[in-house]
Amino acid sequence: MSRNIISQIEPLQPEYVPSKFIERNKIQETLSNLLGKDSSRNVHLEGPRGTGKTHLTHSQVNQLSGDVQTCYINCITADTQYKALKQILQTLTQEKIRSGYHTSTLQRKVEQQTGALHTVIVLDEIDFLLHNDGDDLLYYLSRIKNSTSVNTVTISSTSTNLKQQIEERTHSSLQPYPVQLEPYTGEQHYNILHTRAQHALKPQTLQQNALTYIASTTSNPALSLQWLKTAATETDTVITETTVKNTENQARQKYVEHLLQPFTQHHSLLYTSIQQLSEKQDTIHTGTVYKQYGELCETEDIEPLSNRRISDHLKQLELLQLIAAQYHYGGNTGKTRKIQLKQ
DNA sequence: TATCCACCGGAAAAGGAGGACT
């Protein structure tokens, strides 16, 4: 019978929002001022994956007083204007919205719902919507009638400036207040892990050097919490540095699985084929990725998608920061992307 | 200096699903 060293799993789960944030007081204050009902600023939050953007926004939005209504939209799943509007409307009316409407009909219905109350709309992972469907939704939201009562919070994990991703008219109409989140320092990262471990694990089940090892290996708290959870489920006595080293690959795999969950089987196959290639060679070009993906599909007996489609999927893996891509336009290697596995 | 490489990425079209109306 194996004993379980986890006393409470929640603090190790990705969706867990801590009641107290470490080293984010200033940002919290800024957000609180910007989102309050006396303010009407649109906000653009930016920072690497795992820096607490989503959680901070959630906790601030929850603290808003009763006469403010809020919508949270994850643009990974709601990656078109239509899907996002539908979800916004669903949140505002608490009713199931049937499909078949014209986009402009949904826009009109949203306007009706936002007229009376101050509304905050959070668009998380905004890059996915922008890349897939352009900035029509943002433009619409910025120009909505009585726009003083509708505010947007856009959240992005890429370092590219929002201004470069949207049209000028959208930017000048939106005028988003930029809030930049810096990555945690090694010490802050360690403290986060330590606090979560205290809440989640039974006493005397974690060695300090195990945490140190995790915190010094990755700077992404989302990954390291998954790592800690994996290590905790894999041992029934004490988490040591060895436990942690042995569970690294498993934890990374779990982290990727969680990230890819909203996507299709083809995204996973594509990621796997890049993993396989990167074991053999340092630089990978798109052509070889397409080939490897095709072969993987054949062994799995799955109909492969076209290269054009896979090209878009590659872009999404890049937005998830699972891969890094360098774009070469022309040259002796042709017009291609040089791809690298991240972390 | 013309051509080639080999993929990029926009645009259009095909095919499909969910729903309303007659």
Place this chain on the structure above:
DNA sequence: AGTCCTCCTTTTCCGGTGGATA
């Protein structure tokens, strides 16, 4: 039941791209 909407996913098509090569 048939037709006409809507949007979504995917494929097909095709004009770039710019250094290397003949």
